[in-house]
Amino acid sequence: MRPMEAGRLHVIAGPMFAGKTEELLRRVHRARLAGLVVEVIGHRLDSRGGTDRLSTHTGRSTPARMLERAEQLRLPVRAEGPDSSDGPDFPLTPDIIAIDEAQFFGPSLVPAIEAQLDAGIQVEVAGLCVTYDGGPFEPLPTLMAMAEEVVKLTAVCTICGADAAFHMRLIADGASALEATAAQVGGIESYQARCRRHRRDAARSGAG
Ligand SMILES: [Zn+2]
Missing domain, CATH: 3.30.60 (Wheat Germ Agglutinin (Isolectin 2); domain 1)
Structure with missing residues (x-):
């Protein structure tokens, strides 16, 4: 098997009301136009779009898997080779995973994302990088340090x-x-x- 390239990590960070989810979903839309398979992940604490959608304040919306814990991110199957179609219920290993409200997942999101990147999956992450009293809000600062690209809104x-x-x-x-x-x-x-x-x-x- 040809060695695959590792995925790239892109982070969209900022305070509340900065349009982070809007920017994330803009990227999801563009990637899908390009024929890529994108899986959108939200957190159960984000109820703006209900239990199975991500929505923005401006009305953009997309189906999403709403998780409670970072460990529920699917284990990447691409690295396992030709039998990967026998894997989990998701029909295709995504080219891109887009994760919103990353701060809700806490520090365990970092190794979960690293596993995706190691398997060659591109990861787009949006979340609060600052708390309401002005301090760093993990895991965003750590993810920003690891990323190939950071957009601060x-x-x-x-x-x-x-x-x-x-x-x-x-x-x-x-x-x-x-x-x-x-x-x-x-x-x-x-x-x-x-x-x-x-x-x-x-x-x-x-x-x-
Ligand atoms: Zn002012």
């Missing part, structure tokens, strides 16, 4: 309209941990995109 600051590399959580100090967790999953109105200056100003005044 910004949102638009809700205060001044400048490029926003951050998002802030707007939640009352008295909110319970459960309310905070629920907001983190579905509550877009609880977060705002902020530029560096307006994140700093809000942090100084004690908000967020």
Whole structure:
């Protein structure tokens, strides 16, 4: 068997409201136009598109496998040779795997992606690289370090309209941990995109 090339890792990172899923699905659409087989992976915590679709705020949508854990990524079968058609239920080993909301999967996503790359599969990953309090949000920073290509998107600051590399959580100090967790999953109105200056100003005044 001819030795195959390893896959390439492309990362789309940024804060909330930066259009990461939109960019991911744009790439999926282009690859499919080119005749490539793309498997789209989401996380069960992302309920925007229901249990079997990924959707964006602008209405783009595609069928997706919504997983709970990175270990549920299918083991690549391409490396096993001609018998790979006997493999899992997915009819074709994908040329590309596109993973959205990568931050939900945690650090175990890194070895799961490496296995795909080793098997010659291209991996496109989108996710939050920054937490609501401005820190690195793993595993995105690690994936960005490993990637052949990184695209860092910004949102638009809700205060001044400048490029926003951050998002802030707007939640009352008295909110319970459960309310905070629920907001983190579905509550877009609880977060705002902020530029560096307006994140700093809000942090100084004690908000967020
Ligand atoms: Zn601003």
